[in-house]
Amino acid sequence: MAETRWLDEREARAWRGVIGVLQRLIAALERELVRDAGLSGAEYTLLVPLSEAPDGVVRARDLGRMVGWERSRVSHQVSRMEKRGLVAREECGEDARGSMVRLTDAGRASIVAAAPAHVAAVRRYFIDALTDAELEVIGPALERVLGRLPDVYA
Amino acid sequence: MAETRWLDEREARAWRGVIGVLQRLIAALERELVRDAGLSGAEYTLLVPLSEAPDGVVRARDLGRMVGWERSRVSHQVSRMEKRGLVAREECGEDARGSMVRLTDAGRASIVAAAPAHVAAVRRYFIDALTDAELEVIGPALERVLGRLPDVYA
């Protein structure tokens, strides 16, 4: 095994910045979401693609692919949201194994009420803190990082 | 209430990059850590500052500040790591409320064994995917984002 090449100061700064800042940023946004709209981050994540789908119905498998979640994570989260009345499960006609997730009226009302303030918070804490030039660099750079991850996580 | 200003394509790209990196990059690194070293991300996070402290002893309060965790999170995690034999709790002489966390021999052996491969993975997935110019932009930019967060998260 070759000798370990540790991170130099600039590398460590960028690395700590990414993980530390991003975790805090996400935490801050989620708190505002819970406080102002009564929705958790996980709930918001699933409600967005559901609200954009025709009739507000998406197959569980496709929902998972849209947000990058595994099957069991989707299943657990849908169960919790079903209890809260945000979504409902239905049978899938085309595939007897499948499960369709339907946005309820209450679910649609929640996401419609929550989205504007959430987008405004993303803008306030993240977009507005960066210059145009930085935005031009950060988007493509982070996409390149994602592209290099093992397929399982990509 | 003013009309919502949604994110344009460039803004959405940067934002998706942030979310994706936080979730997938961290997940990929943690999986390698668990697979190769038998340590979770939370365990690694606490073991690093402990291994760098004199005698491997840090007060719980300071440990929390070093890694940006709240008190109860530190307490729960230390309890789990105590069960695994990675750390031990001791009384704090200077402050009877306090709790000192000591790295055990097994804990030190774990972090020493895990660190080289983990640093290599950070380099492989993150540092090496970025150019020097991008690193120069990203570090300071995210530090500016951090400065704009509510104090609780800063």
Next chain:
DNA sequence: CCAGGGATGTTGACATGTCATCGAAAGTCG
């Protein structure tokens, strides 16, 4: 001194996320 406010750590309840496993159904290929 000492009463009250702040700091510290623990705990229980609960939400979230991962993994292994299971049963059922669909697809594949002889």
Next chain:
DNA sequence: CGACTTTCGATGACATGTCAACATCCCTGG
């Protein structure tokens, strides 16, 4: 068709993270 493999979703066990409530203890103003 029939055996084998793959996909899909649900579930239980467990690790992690947040919040509120507590019990202690420190510190400061009067």
